[in-house]
Amino acid sequence: MGRMGKMYTVNPNDYKLLEEVGYGASAVVYRAIYIPFNEVVAIKCLDLDRCNSNLDDIRREAQTMSLIDHPNVIRAYCSFVVDQNLWVVMPFMAEGSCLHLMKIAYHEGFEESAIGSILKETLKALEYLHRQGHIHRDVKAGNILLDTNGIVKLADFGVSACMFDTGDRQRSRNTFVGTPCWMAPEVLQPGSGYNSKADIWSFGITALELAHGHAPFSKYPPMKVLLMTIQNAPPGLDYDRDKKFSKSFKEMVAMCLVKDQTKRPTAEKLIKHSFFKNAKPPELSVKKLFADLPPLWNRVKAIQLKDAAQLALKRMPSAEQEALSQSEYQRGVSAWNFDLEDLKAQASLVRDDDDIPEMREEDESIKFGGGKAAIGSQSSSVKINSNSEMQLAEYSRQLSGCELPQADNFIKKGKLPESDLLETSSLEKERNGSISEAKASTSESLMAQAKAKTVKSRQTHSGPLMPGTVFSHSLSERGRTSERFENEIHPTAERVTRELRKGPSFSGPLMLPNRASANSLSAPIKSSGGFRDSLDEKSKTNLVQIKGRFSVTSENLDLVKPVNQPPKEVSHNSVHALLLPHLQNLFQQTSIQQDIIISLLNSLQPAEAIEAAQNGKLLPLPHGSENNGSVEAASSEREKSLLIKIIELQNRMVNLTDELNVEKLKYERLQQQLKAISGREENGERSGVDA
Numbered sequence: 050m051g052r053m054g055k056m057y058t059v060n061p062n063d064y065k066l067l068e069e070v071g072y073g074a075s076a077v078v079y080r081a082i083y084i085p086f087n088e089v090v091a092i093k094c095l096d097l098d099r100c101n102s103n104l105d106d107i108r109r110e111a112q113t114m115s116l117i118d119h120p121n122v123i124r125a126y127c128s129f130v131v132d133q134n135l136w137v138v139m140p141f142m143a144e145g146s147c148l149h150l151m152k153i154a155y156h157e158g159f160e161e162s163a164i165g166s167i168l169k170e171t172l173k174a175l176e177y178l179h180r181q182g183h184i185h186r187d188v189k190a191g192n193i194l195l196d197t198n199g200i201v202k203l204a205d206f207g208v209s210a211c212m213f214d215t216g217d218r219q220r221s222r223n224t225f226v227g228t229p230c231w232m233a234p235e236v237l238q239p240g241s242g243y244n245s246k247a248d249i250w251s252f253g254i255t256a257l258e259l260a261h262g263h264a265p266f267s268k269y270p271p272m273k274v275l276l277m278t279i280q281n282a283p284p285g286l287d288y289d290r291d292k293k294f295s296k297s298f299k300e301m302v303a304m305c306l307v308k309d310q311t312k313r314p315t316a317e318k319l320i321k322h323s324f325f326k327n328a329k330p331p332e333l334s335v336k337k338l339f340a341d342l343p344p345l346w347n348r349v350k351a352i353q354l355k356d357a358a359q360l361a362l363k364r365m366p367s368a369e370q371e372a373l374s375q376s377e378y379q380r381g382v383s384a385w386n387f388d389l390e391d392l393k394a395q396a397s398l399v400r401d402d403d404d405i406p407e408m409r410e411e412d413e414s415i416k417f418g419g420g421k422a423a424i425g426s427q428s429s430s431v432k433i434n435s436n437s438e439m440q441l442a443e444y445s446r447q448l449s450g451c452e453l454p455q456a457d458n459f460i461k462k463g464k465l466p467e468s469d470l471l472e473t474s475s476l477e478k479e480r481n482g483s484i485s486e487a488k489a490s491t492s493e494s495l496m497a498q499a500k501a502k503t504v505k506s507r508q509t510h511s512g513p514l515m516p517g518t519v520f521s522h523s524l525s526e527r528g529r530t531s532e533r534f535e536n537e538i539h540p541t542a543e544r545v546t547r548e549l550r551k552g553p554s555f556s557g558p559l560m561l562p563n564r565a566s567a568n569s570l571s572a573p574i575k576s577s578g579g580f581r582d583s584l585d586e587k588s589k590t591n592l593v594q595i596k597g598r599f600s601v602t603s604e605n606l607d608l609v610k611p612v613n614q615p616p617k618e619v620s621h622n623s624v625h626a627l628l629l630p631h632l633q634n635l636f637q638q639t640s641i642q643q644d645i646i647i648s649l650l651n652s653l654q655p656a657e658a659i660e661a662a663q664n665g666k667l668l669p670l671p672h673g674s675e676n677n678g679s680v681e682a683a684s685s686e687r688e689k690s691l692l693i694k695i696i697e698l699q700n701r702m703v704n705l706t707d708e709l710n711v712e713k714l715k716y717e718r719l720q721q722q723l724k725a726i727s728g729r730e731e732n733g734e735r736s737g738v739d740a
């Protein structure tokens with residue numbers, strides 16, 4: 050049954066498909082003629098084979114759409130199955146979606162008056178849906194459709210949920226659904242549950258999308274978007290950048306983008322905000338947006354051609370992948386079926402990726418993978434099934450282990466100190482249980498560092514390891530990728546570990562030059578800050594110092610453990626008490642220096658590896674004999690520099706030994722003086738008694 054009692058038949062022969070006017074991950078939308086009425090309609094052809102949703106979900110969408118009766122919500126006239134497609138017949142919205150409109154003519158977004166009208170109409174739709182017990186779950190510019198007379202309608206119930214559902218369907222609301230950039234933090238944190246307020250968050254993001262031409266974080270890979278949404282302060286309209294927008298608009302957006310869902314207004318309340326009170330009727334502010342634009346199907350074709358041209362320009366395999374996924378992503382699509390392994394793999398990469406200073410929102414050079422890489426395929430939603438939720442919750446918990454300000458900092462600054470990188474890496478390992486003890490040995494730290502370095506350098510250069518790319522790979526491809534990744538980093542990293550294990554306690558002394566150079570082992574041992582502060586208590590107690598690239602754990606500090614202070618002698622022995630720790634320190638420093646030298650001498654080969662790790666130059670090891678000449682030259686260079694270091698250390702040892710001897714002499718002299726004084730005192734006392 051159609052609108053106003055009109056009957057639309059379920060016979061495909063009654064419909065004549067015309068141009069393609071839109072596409073999603075699992076659907077293509079056509080302009081069509083309903084022959085019996087000679088009426089233009091839109092038909093959404095959902096490919097049931099490509100659908101992420103099961104048939105029940107699809108039926109539900111069609112059912113929901115057919116029951117909807119609100120001027121701002123697209124309703125279905127009817128739906129039926131044709132081959133492996135579900136056809137949904139609906140009113141044709143001749144100006145297409147706001148997203149398409151921005152892509153074709155308003156790259157920087159719309160002016161405020163148009164935004165106000167569009168948002169107000171959309172909010173009316175949300176208010177209606179929420180009242181009916183529905184959560185839309187995919188509010189975004191791509192789902193706000195416009196008609197030639199300026200009418201605004203919210204579309205796409207592909208992922209909508211019913212708030213009044215019980216049982217299994219209710220539980221399904223604990224799954225991830227939506228499009229990453231528009232998803233509320235509580236939706237991204239499985240287990241927490243969400244309600245219609247999630248739509249209010251997405252509505253706020255949509256407001257920013259309409260204001261800027263793209264959603265916040267839209268140039269980042271989906272995994273990073275998830276992290277940023279959870280960890281960062283909510284996005285908003287900037288006072289400097291967005292001067293052109295009114296205070297009430299900024300305020301309204303800020304009200305929607307509150308992380309605590311309970312503090313977000315309901316649609317009913319929000320619509321009373323002054324921003325909407327002043328909104329113009331859409332016939333005035335929206336209609337003028339399409340003046341002089343070609344018909345919708347030509348625009349859609351133009352957008353498709355533009356995407357295709359972009360792809361053609363990037364012929365290199367990784368660039369091609371990246372561009373595909375980027376264009377996919379920027380269309381505001383949502384075609385990622387999250388996979389836990391992907392999430393984990395990406396989680397480990399995202400942090401390192403943050404270390405890439407060039408990673409800016411404006412930066413086109415860092416692209417991301419994801420989505421189904423086909424021009425005709427847009428959309429779809431992120432769904433994480435319930436099984437993955439526990440693990441994802443665990444992942445979220447891991448995320449939350451990083452204190453937000455820190456995360457904000459590194460994202461904003463775009464650079465982590467080396468030490469933080471290393472720390473993050475060992476912290477993650479610790480949390481993942483891959484290292485059972487928080488106290489990573491120094492060699493493990495170096496190994497981690499070598500890995501972190503390698504990952505980092507790979508990410509800077511290529512697509513395959515970029516987080517999003519993992520999404521677009523099949524399981525076997527992922528396997529291959531990780532295999533290749535392992536193979537590529539392991540020759541060096543493994544060598545580092547192997548070599549490190551060869552040399553007895555080599556790792557300890559190498560940690561120490563930083564400390565020893567301070568020439569004061571009694572100086573307080575403390576963290577150098579950065580991520581350090583966000584570490585949990587356990588690792589805090591174990592990790593006593595981070596300097597430069599090294600972390601020193603308490604395990605490595607056998608040689609520098611604070612000296613056990615001897616019990617203080619009373620009164621006149623205070624000089625003695627003061628001197629003793631100092632002498633012991635000197636003695637220890639000398640021992641340490643000796644150890645360093647011995648270790649260096651014993652372990653020239655591992656030192657090369659570590660130095661390479663230190664410098665981030667993990668040079669490939671020579672394999673063929675043809676390389677031997679240059680390798681020898683290189684290693685003799687390194688040997689030379691190591692020898693120089695050894696000589697320096699030896700000199701310092703000599704100096705310290707001299708100092709020690711001087712101190713010893715002073716100490717002996719003082720002891721003699723002390724004895725003499727106490728002897729004299731005793732004599733004086735005795736003679737006093739005698740007298």
Ligand SMILES: Nc1ncnc2c1ncn2[C@@H]1O[C@H](COP(=O)(O)OP(=O)(O)OP(=O)(O)O)[C@@H](O)[C@H]1O
Binds near residue numbers: 074139140145192427
């Ligand atoms: N009734 C309509 N009239 C005109 N254009 C439409 C209509 N319905 C959808 N479109 C166009 O088709 C595009 C895809 O439609 P739709 O969002 O329903 O597909 P989808 O596969 O569910 O996409 P997504 O998952 O990205 O939301 C829309 O962005 C819009 O541009």
